Amino acid sequence: DAGVIQSPRHEVTEMGQEVTLRCKPISGHNSLFWYRQTMMRGLELLIYFNNNVPIDDSGMPEDRFSAKMPNASFSTLKIQPSEPRDSAVYFCASSTTGELFFGEGSRLTVL
Amino acid sequence: AQSVTQLGSHVSVSEGALVLLRCNYSSSVPPYLFWYVQYPNQGLQLLLKYTTGATLVKGINGFEAEFKKSETSFHLTKPSAHMSDAAEYFCAVSGGGTSYGKLTFGQGTILTVHP
Numbered sequence: 752d753a754g755v756i757q758s759p760r761h762e763v764t765e766m767g768q769e770v771t772l773r774c775k776p777i778s779g780h781n782s783l784f785w786y787r788q789t790m791m792r793g794l795e796l797l798i799y800f801n802n803n804v805p806i807d808d809s810g811m812p813e814d815r816f817s818a819k820m821p822n823a824s825f826s827t828l829k830i831q832p833s834e835p836r837d838s839a840v841y842f843c844a845s846s847t848t849g850e851l852f853f854g855e856g857s858r859l860t861v862l
Numbered sequence: 863a864q865s866v867t868q869l870g871s872h873v874s875v876s877e878g879a880l881v882l883l884r885c886n887y888s889s890s891v892p893p894y895l896f897w898y899v900q901y902p903n904q905g906l907q908l909l910l911k912y913t914t915g916a917t918l919v920k921g922i923n924g925f926e927a928e929f930k931k932s933e934t935s936f937h938l939t940k941p942s943a944h945m946s947d948a949a950e951y952f953c954a955v956s957g958g959g960t961s962y963g964k965l966t967f968g969q970g971t972i973l974t975v976h977p
Contacts, residue, residue: 755905782963794906794952794967807964842905846963849894849913849956853905 753777755854757843763860769831772857775824776845784851785818785828786842794842800826833861864889864955868968876976881925881940883971885953888934895936896954896965897927906952912936923947948975 756775764770776783784799798808800820808818815834820826830837840858844851869884887893894913898906910921917929923946927938936953950972954965 784963793969796964796966799964844905844963849963850908850911851906851963851965853907855903855905 755843755845755852757841757854757857759857760855761858761860763862764833765862766834767832768861769829770833770837770859770861772828772841772843772859774826774828774843774854776826776843777847777852778824780845780847780852781823782846783820783826784844784846785826786844786853787839788842788856789839797828797841830859833859835861837861864893864957864966866953866955866966866968868951868953868971870971871969872972872974874974874976875943877945878942881938881943881947881973883938883951883953883973885927885936885938885968886934887936887953887955889955889957891957894956895927895929896956897921897925897936897938898952898954898967900950900952900970902949909938909951943973943975945975945977948973 758773782801785797788794797810798818803820818828838861840856842856844853865888867886896911897909900906909925910919912919912929920926925940950970952970953968956965
């Protein structure tokens with residue numbers, strides 16, 4: 752079975768540009784999570800969805816961040832405009848029983 | 863509210879020696895506890911979890927952890943380290959019910975294994 756698929760794996764962009772990260776959860780999983788990992792702050796939950804509905808977005812740092820889940824097989828995390836402090840690895844994870852399955856992450860560098 | 867403290871950001875052991883990674887948690891509800899492992903440039907993989915029942919939990923790759931409510935601890939152990947165990951390990955906590963998958967992670971412990 753395919754795991755959680757994230758794209759792109761690496762993204763380098765300039766400050767002010769729009770960034771869109773994509774995630775395909777494991778088929779049949781009804782919960783999807785977006786985490787951010789940095790050296791300074793570790794792993795932080797940004798937002799999670801149950802059955803495509805956002806449940807808790809209290810971790811989204813600013814209005815520049817938005818996430819959508821238009822269907823059960825796809826989610827996006829968008830940053831507009833991007834800033835250097837957004838540089839991090841962004842992980843998507845999916846779950847059906849509470850055990851999280853993580854993707855390999857999208858490493859974002861904002862210059 | 864929940865929090866996790868991992869004692870020691872770096873742990874170094876010799877191959878064949880005991881591995882002990884320490885985790886203490888704080889939770890206002892009965893906790894669900896997890897250990898994840900992360901290899902370089904990869905996502906996190908679940909090693910083991912405690913939800914209810916037996917307090918000694920066995921996981922993959924020979925790891926186990928014991929939930930001690932009185933000490934608010936969930937330390938990870940492995941009797942004999944292998945070179946392939948070198949990685950970063952994260953302890954995490956969540957509440958039950960609808961927030962089961964909403965994890966709060968510790969800062970991580972990097973395990974180095976020497977030949």
